[in-house]
Amino acid sequence: METYVKLVEVSPRDGLQNEEKIISTDIKIEFINRLSATGLAVIETTSFVSPKWIPQLADHSEVYQHITKQQEISYPVVVFNKRGLIDALAVDVKEIAVFTTPSEKFCQRNANCSVAESLQRVAELTQIAKQHDIRVRAYISCVLGCPYEGNITPAAVASLAEKLMVLNCDEISLGDTIGVGTPGKTKTLLQTVINRIPVKTIAVHFHNTYGQALANIYVALENDIRVIDSSVAGLGGCPYAKGASGNVASEDVLYMLHGLGIKTGVDLEKLIKVGHFIADYLEQPNRSNVGLAYQIKE
Amino acid sequence: METYVKLVEVSPRDGLQNEEKIISTDIKIEFINRLSATGLAVIETTSFVSPKWIPQLADHSEVYQHITKQQEISYPVVVFNKRGLIDALAVDVKEIAVFTTPSEKFCQRNANCSVAESLQRVAELTQIAKQHDIRVRAYISCVLGCPYEGNITPAAVASLAEKLMVLNCDEISLGDTIGVGTPGKTKTLLQTVINRIPVKTIAVHFHNTYGQALANIYVALENDIRVIDSSVAGLGGCPYAKGASGNVASEDVLYMLHGLGIKTGVDLEKLIKVGHFIADYLEQPNRSNVGLAYQIKE
Numbered sequence: 001m002e003t004y005v006k007l008v009e010v011s012p013r014d015g016l017q018n019e020e021k022i023i024s025t026d027i028k029i030e031f032i033n034r035l036s037a038t039g040l041a042v043i044e045t046t047s048f049v050s051p052k053w054i055p056q057l058a059d060h061s062e063v064y065q066h067i068t069k070q071q072e073i074s075y076p077v078v079v080f081n082k083r084g085l086i087d088a089l090a091v092d093v094k095e096i097a098v099f100t101t102p103s104e105k106f107c108q109r110n111a112n113c114s115v116a117e118s119l120q121r122v123a124e125l126t127q128i129a130k131q132h133d134i135r136v137r138a139y140i141s142c143v144l145g146c147p148y149e150g151n152i153t154p155a156a157v158a159s160l161a162e163k164l165m166v167l168n169c170d171e172i173s174l175g176d177t178i179g180v181g182t183p184g185k186t187k188t189l190l191q192t193v194i195n196r197i198p199v200k201t202i203a204v205h206f207h208n209t210y211g212q213a214l215a216n217i218y219v220a221l222e223n224d225i226r227v228i229d230s231s232v233a234g235l236g237g238c239p240y241a242k243g244a245s246g247n248v249a250s251e252d253v254l255y256m257l258h259g260l261g262i263k264t265g266v267d268l269e270k271l272i273k274v275g276h277f278i279a280d281y282l283e284q285p286n287r288s289n290v291g292l293a294y295q296i297k298e
Numbered sequence: 299m300e301t302y303v304k305l306v307e308v309s310p311r312d313g314l315q316n317e318e319k320i321i322s323t324d325i326k327i328e329f330i331n332r333l334s335a336t337g338l339a340v341i342e343t344t345s346f347v348s349p350k351w352i353p354q355l356a357d358h359s360e361v362y363q364h365i366t367k368q369q370e371i372s373y374p375v376v377v378f379n380k381r382g383l384i385d386a387l388a389v390d391v392k393e394i395a396v397f398t399t400p401s402e403k404f405c406q407r408n409a410n411c412s413v414a415e416s417l418q419r420v421a422e423l424t425q426i427a428k429q430h431d432i433r434v435r436a437y438i439s440c441v442l443g444c445p446y447e448g449n450i451t452p453a454a455v456a457s458l459a460e461k462l463m464v465l466n467c468d469e470i471s472l473g474d475t476i477g478v479g480t481p482g483k484t485k486t487l488l489q490t491v492i493n494r495i496p497v498k499t500i501a502v503h504f505h506n507t508y509g510q511a512l513a514n515i516y517v518a519l520e521n522d523i524r525v526i527d528s529s530v531a532g533l534g535g536c537p538y539a540k541g542a543s544g545n546v547a548s549e550d551v552l553y554m555l556h557g558l559g560i561k562t563g564v565d566l567e568k569l570i571k572v573g574h575f576i577a578d579y580l581e582q583p584n585r586s587n588v589g590l591a592y593q594i595k596e
Contacts, residue, residue: 179591182557183516211550211587212557215512218481243583244590252509259480259510285541289509292542293477 004263005221008042008173008203008229009035009250011278012063013078015235017047017054018246021282025059025066031281032067032075034274035232039266044097045075048084064091076137080111085125089132096129097173098122100164101141102156105148106177110141115160123167130168138169139205143189144181154192162196171201173229176216179209179237179245186216190223203227206248207237208287213248214256221260228253233275234287249288251275269294302561303519306340306435306471306501306527307333307548309576310361311376313533315345315352316544319580323357323364329579330365330373332572333530337564342395343373346382362389374435378409383423387430394427395471396420398462399439400454403446404475408439413458421465428466436467437503441487442479452490460494469499471527474514477507477535477543484514488521501525504546505535506585511546512554519558526551531573532585547586549573567592 012032016023028046035043045067051058060077069075076095079085088096100118101107107115126136142149143157161172174193181189193202204220204227206213217228230250231237237246254268272294279286286292310330314321326344333341343365349356358375367373374393377383386394398416399405405413424434440447441455459470472491479487491500502518502525504511515526528548529535535544552566570592577584584590 182554184558208587209591210553211512211547212554214509215516215554218513218516245587249509255508256480256510256513260482289506289543293507 003226004265005257006041006227007250007253007264007266008044008227009040009232010044010205010229010247011035011231011233011235011250013044013047013057014237014247015231015233015278017056018236018238019056019282023056023282025062027281028059028063029066031274031278032063034277036068036070036073038270038274039264040073041265042074042076045077047078047080048088048093049078049080050083061087061091064088064093074135076135079125081121082124082128085128093134095135095137096125097137097139098125098169099139099141100160101146102152102160103142103146103149106142106146109148119163119167122164122169126168135171136169137171137173137203138164139173139175140164141175141177143174144176144185145178147178154189157189158193158196161193161202165197165201171203171227172197173203173205173227175205175229176207177238179207179212181206181216182212183215183219186219187223190220190225194223199224200226203229205229208234208245208248209237211245214252217248217253218256221262232271232288233279233284233291235278235282235284245287249275249291251288251290255290301524302563303555304339304525305548305551305562305564306342306525307338307530308342308503308527308545309333309529309531309533309548311342311345311355312535312545313529313531313576315354316534316536317354317580321354321580323360325579326357326361327364329572329576330361332575334366334368334371336568336572337562338371338569339563340372340374343375345376345378346386346391347376347378348381359385359389362386362391372433374433377423379419380422380426383426391432393433393435394423395435395437396423396467397437397439398458399444400450400458401440401444401447404440404444407446417461417465420462420467424466433469434467435469435471435501436462437471437473438462439473439475441472442474442483443476445476452487455487456491456494459491459500463495463499469501469525470495471501471503471525473503473527474505475536477505477510479504479514480510481513481517484517485521488518488523492521497522498524501527503527506532506543506546507535509543512550515546515551516554519560530569530586531577531582531589533576533580533582543585547573547589549586549588553588
């Protein structure tokens with residue numbers, strides 16, 4: 001498996017949006033700048049969403065403008081509607097992330113619209129983005145199960161992925177939003193999706209709620225997936241029970257990738273330090289096994 | 299992968315031997331009896347070792363005698379020397395576990411003898427055991443790395459495994475004692491060992507120190523391994539840094555196996571409850587992601 005894998009670090013957005021603690025804009029900027037120094041190629045920076053919905057990210061424009069951007073790093077931002085995209089364009093964003101899901105109930109509760117309407121939104125956003133030469137990453141949530149609908153079929157995910165490609169999205173990130181996936185189901189899902197869209201356009205986004213994320217990522221690698229979403233210190237990913245895990249920890253993913261002889265360009269030791277920096281600041285346990293085992297701090 | 303996997307629950311021995319808290323004999327018995335009610339086929343019960351070395355397990359004979367033994371469950375005990383075996387025979391033990399390792403330094407520090415001497419001990423113990431119709435499980439420690447010697451070659455592990463088979467051991471459990479293994483190295487190791495001894499005699503014992511255990515176990519399943527050691531609530535396995543993980547949690551392994559359609563005979567919900575029971579008693583965090591996500595208590 002000697003190859004290159006692109007890690008997409010989602011902690012500044014997916015990790016910080018659920019924090020109860022108020023995080024200063026300065027800390028967010030410092031955090032992203034530290035992540036930028038680790039060798040990561042993609043850092044999802046914030047969400048251009050109304051502060052009515054996610055007050056934690058109300059400073060999105062300020063954060064985006066004041067981080068030290070490096071030429072070779074992409075800093076995508078999440079956008080839900082045209083207003084968000086206009087605000088993102090105003091600060092010269094180069095990549096956006098949009099959302100949809102095959103689950104009608106999840107779509108209603110999370111985006112307040114039907115799946116068809118969410119696709120219309122993606123179509124509108126992607127059209128505008130493409131006019132401005134902006135890259136579009138599309139998340140499909142609940143690909144291995146939904147908290148409201150239960151089972152989600154691989155065919156439904158593959159069909160949605162195909163539609164997103166038709167709408168000109170550049171990359172499709174398959175999200176196991178509630179972490180229920182196991183390697184066999186992951187393999188079936190990926191093979192179904194790979195039959196419909198190019199494997200190079202597929203990313204995976206696993207949550208470690210039931211401890212399955214690394215096994216699922218290994219299956220993704222076996223199936224030629226080369227883009228993996230993760231979050232330093234395992235931040236975010238909506239853990240719904242006290243002490244439970246959310247996003248898979250970037251450090252643990254990186255340890256596995258490097259152990260497999262896969263190149264990432266990321267410095268593990270630096271990343272571990274950033275994980276401790278943010279977990280300490282948030283006064284949260286570090287949810288990376290590698291972070292805890294190394295205990296490298298500055 | 300529709301098949302049967304035998305889980306070997308190691309928590310009463312490997313989990314409790316490192317506890318600072320003094321655990322009453324009654325609680326140990328209660329704990330093992332609860333494990334017996336989950337459907338587990340093998341429960342490593344204690345270690346017949348001098349209380350000079352492991353005072354936590356000084357009540358080994360009492361525990362072994364007073365647990366409610368079920369016909370279909372095996373209750374192996376760890377034995378290091380002839381004295382331990384004689385004590386085990388006195389209480390009618392049916393299966394023992396013995397230790398060796400390819401690492402000279404680890405052998406010296408842990409068993410106070412050379413690797414060759416440890417094999418002589420295994421030979422002596424196995425010979426006596428076989429005279430009494432006792433099954434012998436042999437652990438090989440440090441199969442993917444040693445804390446003192448660093449790299450361990452798959453060839454060294456395979457050679458040792460072959461010697462243990464010649465000595466009439468029934469099962470060889472390959473232990474990644476410090477949890478450094480990643481799936482590629484695990485695959486190479488297993489394929490090297492499988493070339494030398496029957497795959498049916500091989501068990502795997504992974505530690506989750508760096509979060510890699512489930513990915514490694516998945517690779518073991520792909521390579522036809524059907525015996526997996528694990529520990530409820532992730533107890534034990536010598537976590538050397540505060541908050542770090544030791545043994546892979548049985549609940550997380552079981553969740554993956556059942557998700558893969560593999561039969562184990564174990565009731566996940568019952569096992570989760572036992573995990574909370576012992577973690578609560580020990581006043582330790584439950585290190586099973588599945589345990590934390592479910593939060594099923596009695």
